[in-house]
Amino acid sequence: MGIYLNPDNMDFQMALNSEIYVDKSELIKQTNAHIYTEQRFICVSRPRRFGKSMAANMLSAYYSRGCDSKEMFSKYKISSDPNFEKHLNKYNVIHINMLDFVSKGNSITESFDYLSKRLIHEIKKENGDVDCFDWNDLMSVLAEVFNEKRVPFIFIIDEWDCVFREYKNDTEGQIQYLDFLRRILKDQSYVALAYMTGILPIKKYGKHSALNMFTEIAMTNTREYAEFTGFTEAEVQELCKKYDMPFEETKRWYDGYDLKGVSIYNPRSVVMSMTGHDFDSYWTSTETYEALKVYIQMNFDGLREKVVDMIAGEKVCVNTGKFQNDMSTFNSADDVLTLLIHLGYLTYNDGKVWIPNSEVQQEFINSIEDGGWETVMNAIRSSDELIEATINGDEEKVARMVEKAHDENASIIGYNNETSLSCVISLAYYSARKEYIIHRELATGKGFADLVFIPRKTSGKPAMVIELKWDKSADTAIEQIKRKQYTEKISEYSGEMLLVGINYDTETKKHDCIIEKTIV
Known part of the structure; x- marks a missing residue:
């Protein structure tokens, strides 16, 4: 048992000890299926605090020869899999968090020279009886230990991409790092599985990647790992x-x-x-x-x-x-x-x-509160007032506030089309999302309503259907809502509903609004 070679299962035990632990052990079923196959290289990227390290600790606890984890996993889903014991604690696991090493030197090269020495130290300590030709070369050591002991290695590399985050501008060092990983992993018979986690997918250089043997699981394509x-x-x-x-x-x-x-x-x-x-x-x-x-x-x-x-x-x-x-x-x-x-x-x-x-929406708002986004923030800050005016049936005030938001943000989102007006309306009614579920172009009756606001269960506010027109009239918008039976097809809601028609004139830039109340 070592720190990086064949670690114990204490890190995963801490996750199990937590007040909330959600069983993700069937991930092991996925990785087991790829052991000693052409698909044995897996790179998983996802945001911070999305459970990357927990998953890495779980895989280490399951595969590592440095512990006995049968009882630990006995309560969880993977224990019912027919192949549960086939791979349980059967491999030489090298589990490293690259953040532990990225600062162990004045350059990327120095950091990973230190990593190699540290791994060789632990491998030699556990396999001192192996006659290695060169105890200073990590790849040679891995190959010769495997050749003599016939126990494959599983590599679990957490925060694999920290080099690209910490050394953003060191292109040469980044390439050397990718070459280091390629050399110890690619086409090596001692590798039964390599599982890497990080925030970013594998860095591209030129037409080819040094690590093109990896299957990439990213937020843009989670494949079977969603x-x-x-x-x-x-x-x-x-x-x-x-x-x-x-x-x-x-x-x-x-x-x-x-x-x-x-x-x-x-x-x-x-x-x-x-x-x-x-x-x-x-x-x-x-x-x-x-x-x-x-x-x-x-x-x-x-x-x-x-x-x-x-x-x-x-x-x-x-x-x-x-x-x-x-x-x-x-x-x-x-x-x-x-x-x-x-x-x-x-x-x-x-x-x-x-x-x-x-939650994330709030971070966007925090990010635009200054620095040239004033017109957007003005519309957002006025949204409570606009909602109140709409519910009160104050047609002139609604038209005036929408017109102001439209004028102020025209330079950003354009002006003379229904799409830009729809965006302005969504922005102007920004705070409505706290008490409404908002649907864009909801299929209703014989057409699509531009915006439908369905109140949340605890809201107590009326539903709203907003129809947008340009170079026509607000009356035309209301007539369309009625003619196409928008209100009759919103089956998820019953109660008071506001029909809101908004039109603007592309020449005068004037907006007009009509609000009608109905019961559905």
């Missing part, structure tokens, strides 16, 4: 029952990561919410809004517009394919948005990104 990326909806529902917490509010705060059709929640935030019995943003304890602010204020064409659209609740298109998988190489707005996906600030599905939940 349910292991965070807490699933079913898992959160069980926690809400246990802790007597409202599921709908939990979903609003911490849900929103749509991964291959699986709805994923931020694990740390859910745990903090359940144990503290409240709802708050726990994001700032792991990521600061100042970091987000730096990225969203970068000077790329279309970035500002897309950020405003997302704050307003829109989904925006993104091309993730050109991102270089580092935190310093940006050539377009798409590169910035792709990084924000990997950092957890955005969620991604089918070529589109959006802000996942209220």
Whole structure:
């Protein structure tokens, strides 16, 4: 038993000892299926505090010859798998957190020279009877120990990408690091499995990656690992029952990561919410809004517009394919948005990104409170007043406030089309999301309502259907709501409903509004 070679299972035991532990042991079933196959190289990237280290500790506890973990896993799902004992504590596990080594020198090269020496020291201590030709070369030592003992190695590397975060501008050192990993892992028969975790996918250099043997599991493509990326909806529902917490509010705060059709929640935030019995943003304890602010204020064409659209609740298109998988190489707005996906600030599905939940939404608001976003913040700060005016049927005030928000933000989001007006309306009604579930272009009756506000169960406020027109009239918008039977098809709601028609004139820039009340 060593610190890095064949460690014990105490780190995973601490997770099991915690007040909340959600069983993710079936991840082992996935990794077992890839042992000694061409798919034995797995790189998992996800945001901070999404359980990466816990998963690494679990795999180490399961595979390491330095402990007996049969009883530890006996209560969990993996124990019912037919192959549970086949791989249990049968491998030489090298479990390293790269953060432990990245500062052990004045350069990347020095850091990983130290890592090699440390691993060789532990391997030699446990295998001193092996006659190695060169005890100073890590790859040779691994190969000769395996050749004589015939016990394969499993590599579990946590925070594998910290080099690219800590040494952002040391391109030569980064390449040397990738070559170091390639040399000890690629095409080596002693490797039964290599499982790496980090925030960023594998760095690209030129046309090829030095680590192209890895299957990449990222926030842009979680493949078959989606349910292991965070807490699933079913898992959160069980926690809400246990802790007597409202599921709908939990979903609003911490849900929103749509991964291959699986709805994923931020694990740390859910745990903090359940144990503290409240709802708050726990994001700032792991990521600061100042970091987000730096990225969203970068000077790329279309970035500002897309950020405003997302704050307003829109989904925006993104091309993730050109991102270089580092935190310093940006050539377009798409590169910035792709990084924000990997950092957890955005969620991604089918070529589109959006802000996942209220917790992250608050971090975006914190990031734009100054620094040239004043017009956006003015609309957001006035949203409570606009909602009150709408509920009170004050048509002139609603038209005036929407017109002001539209005028002030025209330079960012454009002016003369219904899409830009729709974005302005979403921005102007920003605070409504606290008490409403907001649907964009909801299929209702014989068409699509532009915006539908369904009150949350505890809200007590009326529902609203908002129809937008330009160069027509607010009356035309109301007539369309009635003609296409929008209200009759919103089956999830019964009670008072406001029909809101808003039109603007592209020549005069004047807005008009009509509000009617009905019961559905």
